[in-house]
Amino acid sequence: MFGLIESMFFAYRDFVRDADRILASDKFGRAHHRVLYFVSRRPGLTIAELLEILEITKQSLNRVLNDLLERSYVVTRSGETDRRRRQLYATPQGDALIAEIAAVQSARFEKAFAELGPGARPQAIAFLQAMTDRPDSDAGDMASPEDRSRLASP
Amino acid sequence: MFGLIESMFFAYRDFVRDADRILASDKFGRAHHRVLYFVSRRPGLTIAELLEILEITKQSLNRVLNDLLERSYVVTRSGETDRRRRQLYATPQGDALIAEIAAVQSARFEKAFAELGPGARPQAIAFLQAMTDRPDSDAGDMASPEDRSRLASP
DNA sequence: GAAATGTGTCAACATTGCTGACGTAAAGGG
DNA sequence: CCCTTTACGTCAGCAATGTTGACACATTTC
Structure with a gap:
């Protein structure tokens, strides 16, 4: 833990x-x-x-x-x-x-x-992004797609 | 990058x-x-x-x-x-x-x-530890084993 | 024209880091 | 047994970076 x-x-x-x-x-x-x-x-x-x-x-x-x-x-x-x-x-x-x-x-x-070794890079990127809050996960998600793309952790 | x-x-x-x-x-x-x-x-x-x-x-x-x-x-x-x-x-x-x-x-x-999915946990642990400086990697490494174990990122 | 929006700014304050200096108690070496 | 070193505490001041609250100004929008 x-x-x-x-x-x-x-x-x-x-x-x-x-x-x-x-x-x-x-x-x-x-x-x-x-x-x-x-x-x-x-x-x-x-x-x-x-x-x-x-x-x-x-x-x-x-x-x-x-x-x-x-x-x-x-x-x-x-x-x-x-x-x-x-x-x-x-x-x-x-x-x-x-x-x-x-x-x-x-x-x-x-x-x-x-x-x-190989594969570690994409795994690390996926891990870090999965650890990050995304605006659509808990909020109301009323933003337009353009707005969302700007807010999303890039 | x-x-x-x-x-x-x-x-x-x-x-x-x-x-x-x-x-x-x-x-x-x-x-x-x-x-x-x-x-x-x-x-x-x-x-x-x-x-x-x-x-x-x-x-x-x-x-x-x-x-x-x-x-x-x-x-x-x-x-x-x-x-x-x-x-x-x-x-x-x-x-x-x-x-x-x-x-x-x-x-x-x-x-x-x-x-x-499965496997992500050990990969994440390995990734984070690989990102961390270890005392033996660049320094002179004169510490005794007991001292080292205390310094190592646990 | 009035209201809302985007931004700048002043003032005061809290947290958390730093350096420098000095004190005290315990350990250890001669 | 002194003397030095070690481990720690503390005071004083400063720097970076965060906060709230209040107010001003230009621009856009209704």
């Missing part, structure tokens, strides 16, 4: 430590990483969408987002159809930092899969 | 949220949970061992540990052979809280394994 819980803790602890080392040399924290990561991965993301993914308040988000804007890791553009919406884009500098961190984290995955 | 990274983030986010809900009703935070969890799982754990597992400073640990002692979720006893060492034990109340949280987190695992 307990082995999995501990393994989850240790695996995530070490996984995040990979990122922390790189972030520290750039004077960024974990919160900056999370924001920059999703902006880099989903160009044109809006503030509201980012808040839903991260599950934090806009005040917490703005603090780190402003750091990223000031240091030109992220830029914003007003939405074309709705100019109230600010769409976020990573700059080449922002993309580069995300790629650097992703490289070491991917190396950790590759090392694990090399130990575990 | 990126799907796994995100999946790891989302899986852990939802996994921890299970615990947060219960902890909030007991006026404890995540830090209290981590301490109480390992004390409950490893009766007789010393301060130094706990610090190694959690990878935090003794000042950070003492803050939450004192809360747990004052509210009688944890008790201490001086070590028998070395009375400088304080050995930590969860009280029945402490064990009960850990069991309550473990129940909802285990339910999440069970739900995932039910979706994924």
Whole structure:
């Protein structure tokens, strides 16, 4: 009953430590990483969408987002159809930092899969996604398909 | 290259949220949970061992540990052979809280394994452990076997 | 034109991490 | 038996990141 819980803790602890080392040399924290990561991965993301993914308040988000804007890791553009919406884009500098961190984290995955043999990768992906709440599982599920695809853990 | 990274983030986010809900009703935070969890799982754990597992400073640990002692979720006893060492034990109340949280987190695992079919559980355990740093993998490995077993992610 | 929406911001506060410095009790080596 | 080391506690201050609450502004929508 307990082995999995501990393994989850240790695996995530070490996984995040990979990122922390790189972030520290750039004077960024974990919160900056999370924001920059999703902006880099989903160009044109809006503030509201980012808040839903991260599950934090806009005040917490703005603090780190402003750091990223000031240091030109992220830029914003007003939405074309709705100019109230600010769409976020990573700059080449922002993309580069995300790629650097992703490289070491991917190396950790590759090392694990090399130990575990073929088939481990799709099994790991399936496992992690099965561990994640999906919006249709417990809620009313009234969202349109386009909305759902945006909310679903990608 | 990126799907796994995100999946790891989302899986852990939802996994921890299970615990947060219960902890909030007991006026404890995540830090209290981590301490109480390992004390409950490893009766007789010393301060130094706990610090190694959690990878935090003794000042950070003492803050939450004192809360747990004052509210009688944890008790201490001086070590028998070395009375400088304080050995930590969860009280029945402490064990009960850990069991309550473990129940909802285990339910999440069970739900995932039910979706994924037989074999998913050992694969998940193997995956998470392969993702975790082991003390012998990159360091000098001068520790005695007893020391190693204590350091190894259990 | 009024109301709702998306976003920014100020202020205050809680949790949880850190460093640095210092104290005390017990163990262990000469 | 002193003296050093070890294990631990504690005080003080600071940093990162989360929270609530309140208010402002531009834009869209009814």
